[in-house]
Amino acid sequence: MDLTQLALSLKYFIPEMVLTGFIAIAIIYDLFLKPETSHRIGFMAIVGLLVTLGMLYLQQGIPATGIFANMFALDGFATFFKWVVAIGAALAIWMSLDTNELANRRVGEYHILILILVLGMFLLVSATHIISIYLALEMVSIMSYLLAGYLKENSRSNEASIKYVIYGAFSSGIMLYGLSLLYGLTGTGYISEIQTQLAAGQVSPVMLILVAVLLLAGFGYKISAVPFHFWTPDVYEGAPTPITAFLSVAPKAAGFAVLIRFFNIAFSQGDPNTPSWLALPGLDWPMIIAVLSAITMTVGNVLAIQQNNVKRLLAYSSIAHAGYMLMGVVVADQTGIAAILYYAAVYMLMNLGAFFVAIQIKNIYNTETIADYAGLGFKAPWIGMSMAVFMFALTGLPPTAGFVAKFYLFRALVQFGDGFLWLAMFGLINGVVSLFYYMRILKAMYFDKMEIPEKLTVVPVHFNVLMFILVVPLLVGWMFGDPLSTWAAEAVQFFF
Amino acid sequence: MSAHLLTLVTFIPVLGGIIIAFIPREKLDAIRWTAVAATALQLLVSFVILGSYDRMNPDIQMVEHYSWIPAFNIEYFMGIDGLSLPMVLLTPFISFLAIFSSWKIPKAQKGYFSLFLLLDTGMMGVFVSLDFFLFYIFWEVMLLPMYFLIGMWGGPKKEYAAIKFFLYTLFGSVLMLLGMLALYFSLEPHTFNMLILRDAAPEIGQKLLLGMNAAKVIFMLLFVGFAIKVPIFPFHTWLPLAHVEAPTAISVILAGILLKMGTYGFLRISWPVLPSATLWFALPMAILGLINIIYGAMAALAQKDLKKMVAYSSINHMGYVLLGMSAMTAAGMNGAVFQMFNHGTITAMLFMLVGVVYDRAHHRDIDGFGGIAAKVPIYAGVVALAWFAGLGLPGLSGFISEALCFIGAFPVFTWITIFATLGIVLNAAYFLWSYQRIFFGPLNPKYENLEEINKRELWTLVPLAVVVIFLGIYPAPMLDLMSGTLNQLVDIVKTAGMMAGF
Numbered sequence: 001m002d003l004t005q006l007a008l009s010l011k012y013f014i015p016e017m018v019l020t021g022f023i024a025i026a027i028i029y030d031l032f033l034k035p036e037t038s039h040r041i042g043f044m045a046i047v048g049l050l051v052t053l054g055m056l057y058l059q060q061g062i063p064a065t066g067i068f069a070n071m072f073a074l075d076g077f078a079t080f081f082k083w084v085v086a087i088g089a090a091l092a093i094w095m096s097l098d099t100n101e102l103a104n105r106r107v108g109e110y111h112i113l114i115l116i117l118v119l120g121m122f123l124l125v126s127a128t129h130i131i132s133i134y135l136a137l138e139m140v141s142i143m144s145y146l147l148a149g150y151l152k153e154n155s156r157s158n159e160a161s162i163k164y165v166i167y168g169a170f171s172s173g174i175m176l177y178g179l180s181l182l183y184g185l186t187g188t189g190y191i192s193e194i195q196t197q198l199a200a201g202q203v204s205p206v207m208l209i210l211v212a213v214l215l216l217a218g219f220g221y222k223i224s225a226v227p228f229h230f231w232t233p234d235v236y237e238g239a240p241t242p243i244t245a246f247l248s249v250a251p252k253a254a255g256f257a258v259l260i261r262f263f264n265i266a267f268s269q270g271d272p273n274t275p276s277w278l279a280l281p282g283l284d285w286p287m288i289i290a291v292l293s294a295i296t297m298t299v300g301n302v303l304a305i306q307q308n309n310v311k312r313l314l315a316y317s318s319i320a321h322a323g324y325m326l327m328g329v330v331v332a333d334q335t336g337i338a339a340i341l342y343y344a345a346v347y348m349l350m351n352l353g354a355f356f357v358a359i360q361i362k363n364i365y366n367t368e369t370i371a372d373y374a375g376l377g378f379k380a381p382w383i384g385m386s387m388a389v390f391m392f393a394l395t396g397l398p399p400t401a402g403f404v405a406k407f408y409l410f411r412a413l414v415q416f417g418d419g420f421l422w423l424a425m426f427g428l429i430n431g432v433v434s435l436f437y438y439m440r441i442l443k444a445m446y447f448d449k450m451e452i453p454e455k456l457t458v459v460p461v462h463f464n465v466l467m468f469i470l471v472v473p474l475l476v477g478w479m480f481g482d483p484l485s486t487w488a489a490e491a492v493q494f495f496f
Numbered sequence: 497m498s499a500h501l502l503t504l505v506t507f508i509p510v511l512g513g514i515i516i517a518f519i520p521r522e523k524l525d526a527i528r529w530t531a532v533a534a535t536a537l538q539l540l541v542s543f544v545i546l547g548s549y550d551r552m553n554p555d556i557q558m559v560e561h562y563s564w565i566p567a568f569n570i571e572y573f574m575g576i577d578g579l580s581l582p583m584v585l586l587t588p589f590i591s592f593l594a595i596f597s598s599w600k601i602p603k604a605q606k607g608y609f610s611l612f613l614l615l616d617t618g619m620m621g622v623f624v625s626l627d628f629f630l631f632y633i634f635w636e637v638m639l640l641p642m643y644f645l646i647g648m649w650g651g652p653k654k655e656y657a658a659i660k661f662f663l664y665t666l667f668g669s670v671l672m673l674l675g676m677l678a679l680y681f682s683l684e685p686h687t688f689n690m691l692i693l694r695d696a697a698p699e700i701g702q703k704l705l706l707g708m709n710a711a712k713v714i715f716m717l718l719f720v721g722f723a724i725k726v727p728i729f730p731f732h733t734w735l736p737l738a739h740v741e742a743p744t745a746i747s748v749i750l751a752g753i754l755l756k757m758g759t760y761g762f763l764r765i766s767w768p769v770l771p772s773a774t775l776w777f778a779l780p781m782a783i784l785g786l787i788n789i790i791y792g793a794m795a796a797l798a799q800k801d802l803k804k805m806v807a808y809s810s811i812n813h814m815g816y817v818l819l820g821m822s823a824m825t826a827a828g829m830n831g832a833v834f835q836m837f838n839h840g841t842i843t844a845m846l847f848m849l850v851g852v853v854y855d856r857a858h859h860r861d862i863d864g865f866g867g868i869a870a871k872v873p874i875y876a877g878v879v880a881l882a883w884f885a886g887l888g889l890p891g892l893s894g895f896i897s898e899a900l901c902f903i904g905a906f907p908v909f910t911w912i913t914i915f916a917t918l919g920i921v922l923n924a925a926y927f928l929w930s931y932q933r934i935f936f937g938p939l940n941p942k943y944e945n946l947e948e949i950n951k952r953e954l955w956t957l958v959p960l961a962v963v964v965i966f967l968g969i970y971p972a973p974m975l976d977l978m979s980g981t982l983n984q985l986v987d988i989v990k991t992a993g994m995m996a997g998f
Binding site for chain 1: 521564565566567568603604632633636637639640643644647648654655658659662663666667670671673674677678680681705706707
């Protein structure tokens with residue numbers, strides 16, 4: 001644990017260091033910018049993220065390693081999530097460049113906060129020690145609070161931020177209690193060592209279940225699983241829309257990453273990289289998560305049906321999607337985790353897309369109400385068609401990648417055997433329910449007012465480009481051999 | 497060249513749809529004629545397929561087999577045999593004619609024809625896929641355009657009809673997806689290849705799923721998916737609504753082709769892959785067929801809306817198919833598939849004719865007409881032909897297939913068949929009674945100036961009439977195409993059933 005060893009770890013930390021460098025430069029550069037030119041930081045942030053992605057690309061081929069005295073891991077699993085998070089952040093910043101919500105205010109620190117949030121998630125997805133997990137989780141949370149409340153004079157945004165803080169502090173407190181119990185029970189903070197201790201069978205099952213439930217409160221809050229979801233609709237509605245879009249995909253993915261890493265290693269026996277892996281006897285956490293998953297998707301879907309505000313509707317739908325992804329955690333073997341990775345990547349595209357449409361419509365027509373979407377499919381045909389693709393993808397219908405993503409999840413569940421067929425049934429029926437509310441948006445856009453306007457709505461060119469970037473992979477990305485599924489399958493590799 | 501005929505016949509329409517998307521919306525004629533060209537080309541390719549099809553060979557032909565998603569052993573696998581060929585001929589034929597009955601679609605024609613052509617590709621893909629995953633993709637792809645076609649260009653209750661259709665079918669599809677995955681994992685190595693699954697039928701019949709016989713569980717999962725499409729009572733409630741609210745051409749497609757996908761699914765997957773469960777469920781299936789026949793006819797008899805009557809007649813006619821295919825005899829099986837084809841052509845005529853009178857009178861109330869035969873003699877003549885074909889008059893194609901279904905079913909389900917013949921009487925009753933109320937009696941003065949059927953409309957009906965009359969007099973060419981495969985299918989089910997102790 002000497003200094004040389006820490007210094008040696010730095011060479012595995014290049015993407016994070018590059019990102020930190022960009023953050024530092026951006027903070028200084030922002031001092032010299034006027035409010036009207038502060039959006040330049042946004043361009044800089046995108047460049048920074050692209051360079052970071054390049055560095056991530058250069059890291060491929062490195063075998064799974066522990067860095068900084070094994071406080072963090074560099075493995076395929078973490079790297080996959082880093083890609084998802086960084087791409088999601090770049091797209092969210094792109095969406096922020098031209099939105100009216102952020103017009104006429106300084107946006108320098110807005111973009112800087114997003115970059116710090118990305119850095120936090122990079123750390124979170126690779127954390128392997130309870131302290132590093134907790135610190136990274138707080139780093140992500142605090143940046144999220146700040147960003148949710150970024151529209152200072154907007155009371156909704158303030159409310160979002162305050163609610164977020166209160167729920168967040170509460171659930172991370174509960175989680176911290178769970179972590180301290182775990183430390184007391186095992187005497188170590190490294191999750192792989194915790195596994196060794198727990199597998200020895202010295203800990204009473206009652207304590208184990210208590211710890212698992214306490215930890216689930218913390219992780220469940222990050223992925224907005226029921227019953228830790230109450231903050232979601234209000235925060236999603238109040239936060240600036242690009243931030244809502246980003247919060248709904250990236251921290252959620254990172255939350256899943258840490259949840260899987262923790263449960264798969266600490267509460268199991270055997271090497272998670274091999275099929276011989278098993279959940280810890282005496283702690284049937286797959287069943288706990290299965291129940292959580294069924295409740296989460298059902299509550300999310302049922303509550304989404306009655307929403308009239310697009311952002312709230314998408315908030316509830318994102319709860320439902322957390323439920324779907326939890327189905328993969330239940331299986332938690334190679335196929336299940338690969339299915340979650342695949343789902344997280346596809347979900348990032350389709351949910352960002354849906355929010356992006358909401359941003360554009362808010363920009364042009366200044367509304368978030370579904371009823372006001374009437375006739376938009378004709379006034380803005382390109383936006384309408386893209387929304388159709390996103391809605392079909394979110395429902396999980398072919399020929400979109402949304403279907404393939406869901407298909408992989410169900411495939412993992414059915415392969416698992418008879419035990420969780422009921423959950424697959426739950427998920428499938430929930431997909432049918434979700435069709436109803438996603439189609440409400442399309443119904444408003446296309447059926448409610450069939451008038452072809454004289455003049456079409458004009459959208460900035462670069463927004464059309466971004467829409468194209470979001471739509472095309474969803475439609476054709478999987479059709480030619482599905483490289484993403486191969487990558488996801490290979491990425492299921494933990495540092496252990 | 498011949499190696500890619502099936503890919504061509506499937507994807508030509510959607511290419512046309514993409515071209516239409518780039519035509520400016522004011523150029524209406526260009527849009528319409530592109531749609532005509534795409535479906536005409538598809539029809540042409542289907543004739544080439546017919547020409548190069550070897551009717552002596554009952555097995556899969558014109559195979560296209562490539563690895564697609566290797567990580568999960570998913571294949572791009574297409575091929576046709578005597579079961580799919582009639583459908584491969586029917587689909588482009590009906591689609592081509594339906595384009596002409598869509599000529600006067602109001603508003604957003606560009607979107608209409610693009611979606612129409614996408615729908616065409618989805619339907620065709622279902623009939624040529626031999627990989628279950630590919631089959632499922634096409635099966636679902638077809639839902640999206642259908643939702644918009646009903647919801648945007650439909651009647652007064654279009655939104656409700658569209659979402660009901662969508663929810664019902666998707667509910668069936670997700671159960672089918674579960675059944676499909678269960679089949680996939682029942683074999684090592686896992687596969688969606690329908691031929692391998694068929695050959696492994698005895699093995700699948702031995703497995704257990706949730707403590708029950710896997711074949712039966714999977715059969716029931718698939719059953720719901722297919723039954724909603726057919727539709728089998730009590731899963732039929734979406735049908736009258738969707739058929740009535742959809743624009744004419746879409747009702748034609750719905751009744752003419754879409755319903756066949758349900759029975760096709762049974763014969764393509766459930767029958768050969770799960771033969772023991774098929775025999776186990778044969779009697780309930782025959783009874784459901786009987787219910788469809790009687791219930792469909794009674795409901796049709798009670799309708800005041802002409803289009804609704806025709807919609808219920810579809811439920812009635814699909815009952816014959818169910819009865820024929822549950823009997824597991826050569827005659828019944830041939831009758832069932834032949835009835836699928838004939839119902840496609842006949843019901844297309846029926847819906848088009850309803851559309852013709854609706855365009856002029858702007859209502860479809862059967863009692864709201866009266867005596868119009870004198871005003872529109874040509875129309876009355878064509879309707880008479882279609883109505884007689886619908887009630888199964890000898891000399892028209894519907895008679896042959898219905899008779900075959902009954903002949904095939906009689907030795908197996910004697911009493912059910914006897915009751916089912918009652919359906920024929922009811923069938924004749926609703927067609928003749930409605931004809932009488934519309935065309936005979938004193939002329940309703942409102943229709944003093946009713947316009948005669950025009951050339952474009954006649955042109956869409958004459959080819960159908962020719963096929964209906966030709967196959968009614970000389971059905972051998974069509975029966976020859978399919979009998980080899982279907983007799984083999986009957987043998988497969990019976991042999992497997994005998995091994996399983998039926």
